[in-house]
Amino acid sequence: MAIPSPFSLLDSLFERFAAGPQAPQWLVHEVQHRVVLLLNHVLMQEPEAMERLVRQRGRVAQLRWRAYVLALGVTPAGLLDLAPAAAVPDLHLEITESSPLVLAQTALRGDKPPLRIEGDVQLAAEINWLVDHVRWDLEEDLARLIGDAPAHVVGDVARRAAQALRQFAAARSAPAAASSLTNP
Template sequence: MFKPLLTRLLNHLVTQNQWARSHLLPFSGKTVRFYIPPAQASLTILEDGGLAVAGETSHADASIHLSASLALRLLAKDSDAMSKVRIEGDTELAKTLAKVLQNIQWDYEEDLSKVLGDISANKASTLVKDTAKEAKQQMVNFAEMAAEYWQEENPLIAKKRHVEDFVQQVDVLRDDVERLEKRMAKIRAK
């Protein structure tokens, strides 16, 4: 029951993002398996460029291995995270599918308009966007407040300038020790 529903959702998203179909068409009939411990899932590219959830026993042409935290970083559009993903098999297939999945957009306002009507869908969409924006800003404010508290009131986090001063002092000490060792070597040589 879950696989047909997920397949339908994936094809709906590909239909909303027509550009994705053209990227996937050259790989029709191929399967990619995603390993995100403790789960795994396989996607097959259909003849029309759509996507379907493949069975667990299907042969994978490519495999993508990543941790759950890495998957969250990818969802958050962290550009450094992609370099930590391990790909086996057909790397071109895996990279193309990963790029499509990462850049696909859901036009939920269009889908809501079919159920609620255009005006209600627009208002609901605006409310969701504003709420998400406000929640994000509140989280940033909280993180800044916590960082300030842990730096000033209950020091658990070092301030950047203190760390830079410490690193500079370590560098000076290292240079002094090297000079001292050279002097001692000269004295021993005499």
């Protein structure tokens, strides 16, 4: 008799939670603004990223996952802004994996989520370059607040925790992959 995974229980709980009441529109809008601020903060630390985005100014990319949609426009400065509601997206990106736990495992392995891409190929290539090459230096930002040494300690602890999570995710996915190979 197969024992159900506790992750399947968490996944079903999330499904029920996601199908329930939706967040108020003002909250969704505020969260989207905060995401844009964070993305722009990271982009401003990488001048080449901004130069690449300047070439795409005025274009709109729409990211969709389940019922959640985020449409971002590229500004003339090479940064991002929420696209107007009436804007027609040049690029549609849809995350096809619906399970948040599978997405978390994918992220922990360092893989990209499965996407369905439609629209402007050049904009898609630039976004792919950004995803591959731009990283948030959280330790540097934390050092501005608490100093270099404490920020390095916090960063080291976070890196060790992330490595442990990656190893856990790899160990969880390895038996499942082996099982699927032996039981087609």
